[in-house]
Amino acid sequence: MAVIVSKIDEPRSTTLCKTLIFVVWFALASALCWSETVWRDEVRALSLALQGESFIDMLRQMHGEGHPALWYILLRAAHLVVGSPVVLKIVALTIAAASAYLLVFRLELPRSIMLLSLFSSFSVFDYAAMSRNYGISMLLVFLIVLSWERGMRNGMVLGLLFALLANTNVHSVVLVGGFLAYWFFDLVLARPRPSLSAYRAFATAAVIAAIGVVLCVMTVYPTFNDAGQNDLAGKNFAPLVLYAFAGASSYFMEFYPDRILRLVVADPSLARVFASLMAVLIYGSLLGLANRRPAMLAAASVLLGFSLLFTLVYPGSYRHQALWLVFIIGMIALVRRSRPAAAGIAGVESSGGVVKIGRLCFMILLALQVASGIEKVHQFLFTDIPLSRARDLGSFIQSRPDLKDAIIMADPDYLVEPLPYYIPNRTYLLREQRFGAIVRYTRNARHSLSLADILQTARQLRQSEHAPIVILLSQRLDRIAAPVSLRESYSWLLSLTPEEISAFRSETTLVKRFGPVAGSDETFDAYLLK
Template identity: 75%
Template structure:
């Protein structure tokens, strides 16, 4: 167990082992990134970043999307230089590579935690191969730790990093609050009392962070994606808050690999057992920071803050949940430095057993992420099942010269969002009755559609635009034999009847059926209107 809490600082390992470890990570992350088919949320961000004639226009049109502006600014700037959609993958990989470099070479972490963090699913896939804005959170978080480690508690510098972190995504605002809580309790609990300049630095950083948080919320709210929020009508807010506090596993089940999640779906008893185990692992992991009370309090507050955000605003996916793991890694690095400086030795002895237990729980959590990462590698290179069929559809369209000017529409509408990465065809959004590649999840749209409505819209487009119309349907029509009303997205409905299906199939030609997609719902049948 001693190796769990020790810091590996041997010169030979630093010179040979760390570069080798980083090289392996970089090769694997790059292979995953370039092999991965982009999906709608990734391309949606690029489409948003490229709208408008300039940066100011882009920022105005971005208002209300649901994310702050930093990721879009980076994508737009890179596109100005490169002029290709490939910047989506390049920027994501560069950001993830910088974070991984800090994790391996600059943060003071025990070797097991460093290795498991580096090869966890969030580091190697979700924040690297998946081109989203959450990888920036990991990079900025590690930069903050690095500044702290050097003792440069300059209120201005760290405050600017806090403001930057708050504008990576809304969830990272909670991380900013966690860092401020860590700093505050570090000052309050310190003995002897720190000098006044320490409090001035904290106040300066807090003020700058507050400005960054305000900028984030002014960019995000009011959101035009008003259907994407949790429906809390008739719910008891106090009970929801207590449940979020008592059972964190209810919002962090994605920490389990897919193989365990599938087992839990099949067996209700297994679900209860693994849910209880996840709560125990999460709360147990907090004790890994028991040698540093400010860090433990901050990590607990971030856990609570994310749980409440998932409960009252919108549910969190793995990319959101893993931000707590990133914050735990940051607090571990700060606590390791505290231990290495020899401060608080008495506290360390008193909490030694708890720290070892907590570190073991955290190691198990991180090991689960490595298993998830192995599943991603297997899916990409062995099973060869893509995350989305958008790339395959793009290749199909390019093989059909007769469809080069075709308009593409889909149900659900969001299936077209990934296509601009691979195609230049115009796309049409039936629920909003407009051309575009960015879906607005608004109630001011056709929330209910039938297959007859889709066919009517396609005929109108064919007549008005005088070009072929391709229709993508996520539903396999030959498998539906009775009237159904299906829920799609947040509040959309699609109605299907045998009569409408027969009419649709008579008016169209099924030209391609795409295989399964792993991790998303982006597979479909492609029809061409006759």
């Protein structure tokens, strides 16, 4: 296919330069991928993908998880071939490498934007080293851009790509809407009016995309992770929507590197300054597409769509927010590819000062992502502080023959989710009172626990299962001197009193205290029930 080979008319020096750039990216992404300790959300997806006796059983059991099916299908298919949890990293890195290849060799981008995009945090770490489903979105966005002209002829190709994009993650449904908005405004603003066949192609793609969106919704809802959604009880819907439209940039503060975010948290006055600056950069970036109004309107619609999603459904993290940057990159490439064909069409303006200012704003945004990427490289390649202590716990358990068959329980429960990647020990979920490695963030679980409850459950489990019991606690008990009630996860509570702590420590042995982590909360003390 044309989209997977480099241009044959490029000078050899240009091709060699691009090849070197790609090799450097691949070496860096691979080093981050294989050095990164997987954390709970990564392994949770693999655990879900391996449920059931068949693909149908897997799809049935993952219904309501909160993500559509494409990532899980890819993981299960790869595991059938490799037969090892390492497929998690292999699949993620392969998808990221394909995206990076298209970014370097196929997308028609200014070299500065290509380089900044390639070495941004989302490209080199969050969608490559981090084994999640969001990297597929970037690959499909780039494939859509490259297939655009051919796909506009009948709508089938783009429609199928839209349907796949809608089934990578819920946030990518907004990206599908953005592409359809671009196509729609492109038709409406075109002069002379397009032929009937052009509208028919759009309608075909829209129908296929709608089928993909329906499949996504049917897979995701009703969700059993109902505690993970935004709680809108007692809140007025209209002000929330108005705030989402007026303050969209406030949902994208994680575009700043961690060093700036720490300053923002420490100083409220700086928080206002950096929030205002982020608004200028985000809304200014839209102006970079002002020479192609359909693209600017599409990018604005995706920005507002994400803001509504973060306000009304799920809070947004960096991996979600960065999808907007990926969409802008796709729009820039799409505009450059279609520029000759669009000459003289309404909605297409000559490049001027406004566009240059907009491109500068977007390049500053990308430069911030490169700074974040440098932080990630330093953190995970040049320090000994991992993302999670799950691998260290696995090594410790394997070094203790007496813990070979130990049952592991934890508070919070989700601390056990990454363990299946490293050790085969059974895990028990305190809040749901069942064995398993997939936590359901449901409002039907035990929302309030005490340390006495944990100790009692451990005793009962040892009596019924005749196995050693290892208890992981995220709280450092020796640092608590007064009764406290701590909020965990979305809506869980853990109560601790000095009396309960004393009783717990008298019946357990602290066998290992694990050190700090970066970028997650997956560190803990490990206790063995006496």
